[in-house]
Amino acid sequence: AQSVAQPEDQVNVAEGNPLTVKCTYSVSGNPYLFWYVQYPNRGLQFLLKYITGDNLVKGSYGFEAEFNKSQTSFHLKKPSALVSDSALYFCAVREVTALIFGKGTTLSVSS
Amino acid sequence: NAGVTQTPKFRVLKTGQSMTLLCAQDMNHEYMYWYRQDPGMGLRLIHYSVGEGTTAKGEVPDGYNVSRLKKQNFLLGLESAAPSQTSVYFCASSGDIPTDTQYFGPGTRLTVL
Numbered sequence: 001a002q003s004v005a006q007p008e009d010q011v012n013v014a015e016g017n018p019l020t021v022k023c024t025y026s027v028s029g030n031p032y033l034f035w036y037v038q039y040p041n042r043g044l045q046f047l048l049k050y051i052t053g054d055n056l057v058k059g060s061y062g063f064e065a066e067f068n069k070s071q072t073s074f075h076l077k078k079p080s081a082l083v084s085d086s087a088l089y090f091c092a093v094r095e096v097t098a099l100i101f102g103k104g105t106t107l108s109v110s111s
Numbered sequence: 112n113a114g115v116t117q118t119p120k121f122r123v124l125k126t127g128q129s130m131t132l133l134c135a136q137d138m139n140h141e142y143m144y145w146y147r148q149d150p151g152m153g154l155r156l157i158h159y160s161v162g163e164g165t166t167a168k169g170e171v172p173d174g175y176n177v178s179r180l181k182k183q184n185f186l187l188g189l190e191s192a193a194p195s196q197t198s199v200y201f202c203a204s205s206g207d208i209p210t211d212t213q214y215f216g217p218g219t220r221l222t223v224l
Contacts, residue, residue, distance in 0.1 A: 009151075030178040032209045043115075043201060044154075046217040051210045090153060094209045097161060098144055098169060 002027045002095040004074075006102035013081045014110050021076040021105045023091030032094035033074045035065055038104075039087045050074060061085070081109045086090075113137055115216035123222045124192045131221050132187040132219050134202030142205045142211070143185040145170075145177060147198040154201065160185055192223045 003026045007099040014018045025031055036044040048059025055067045065076045073104055076089060086109045115136045124130055124139050134143065146154040158214030160179040174196060176188045185204075189196060201222050205213040 034212070036215075043217040044203075046212050046214065049210075049212060097142055097208050098156045098159050099154075099213055101146075101155075103151060103153040 002093045002100050004033075004067060004093045004102040006089075006091055006093045006105045008105050009103075010106045012108045012110065015083050016080050018084070019078050019081040019107065019109070021089050021091075021107060023074045023076065023102060025072050025074060025091075027039065027093060031067075031074075033065075033067065034092040034094070035059065035063070035074075035076050035091045036092065037061075037087050038090065044090065047076070048052050052107060056095050081107075083109050085109050095108075115202055117200075117216040117219050119219060120217065121220050124189075125224050126193060127161065128192050129188070129190050130192065130221075130222075131189075132172050132200055132202075134185045134187070134204075134216060135183055136185075136202075136204040136214075137183065138204060138206070138214065139182070140204035140206050140214075141182075142208060142213075143179065144203045144205075145175070145185065145187045146201045146203065147171065148201060148218075149198050152208055157187065157200075192221075194223045196221045197221060 005024050034049045035047040050067045052061040058064045118133045144159040145157040155171050158177040163182040166177045178186045202216040203213045205211045
């Protein structure tokens with residue numbers, strides 16, 4: 001069965017600094033990987049996905065993710081964090097029809 | 112284009128009561144899903160549908176039933192609510208798998224007393 005792991009419950013970063021939210025995956029076959037963001041009391045918003053091709057995927061709000069097959073990782077990155085990036089971030093992998101989600105990482109950006 | 116909508120937004124039930132959550136999408140998607148979100152557990156799949164008239168069980172289906180009578184609607188029912196079903200429920204839809212993005216509704220916060 002497919003699975004993803006988000007090893008950090010919380011990530012703290014100062015505004016203006018680069019941020020990384022980690023995700024590792026376990027799949028049989030080709031990995032289809034997704035990142036979503038959830039702001040308080042809101043639904044999940046799609047950020048980006050890796051299907052095939054370039055290992056560096058660019059997404060919404062200046063986020064990008066690097067797919068690394070040898071390390072089975074799909075880390076979310078942003079060069080310069082904003083206070084407004086503070087939210088809950090989910091990594092997910094496609095299993096047949098549905099998505100399997102990690103437990104989420106809370107990102108806190110301080111001013 | 113509203114995307115995915117859910118009704119109601121909030122609901123409080125007493126143990127043993129029943130209710131139906133409605134999800135609607137206007138993107139002509141074949142696939143629809145119901146997830147529940149609990150603190151520290153991410154999102155877990157309850158049931159899903161691969162097209163009108165079809166339903167299938169997900170990871171945590173017990174205590175829930177679903178129906179997909181129309182392509183644009185996906186209903187989640189609780190026949191006899193239990194406190195363990197206190198959660199936030201999200202509906203989602205997607206087009207062609209496995210590459211299409213899944214789009215989520217705003218959620219329904221359900222409390223069972």
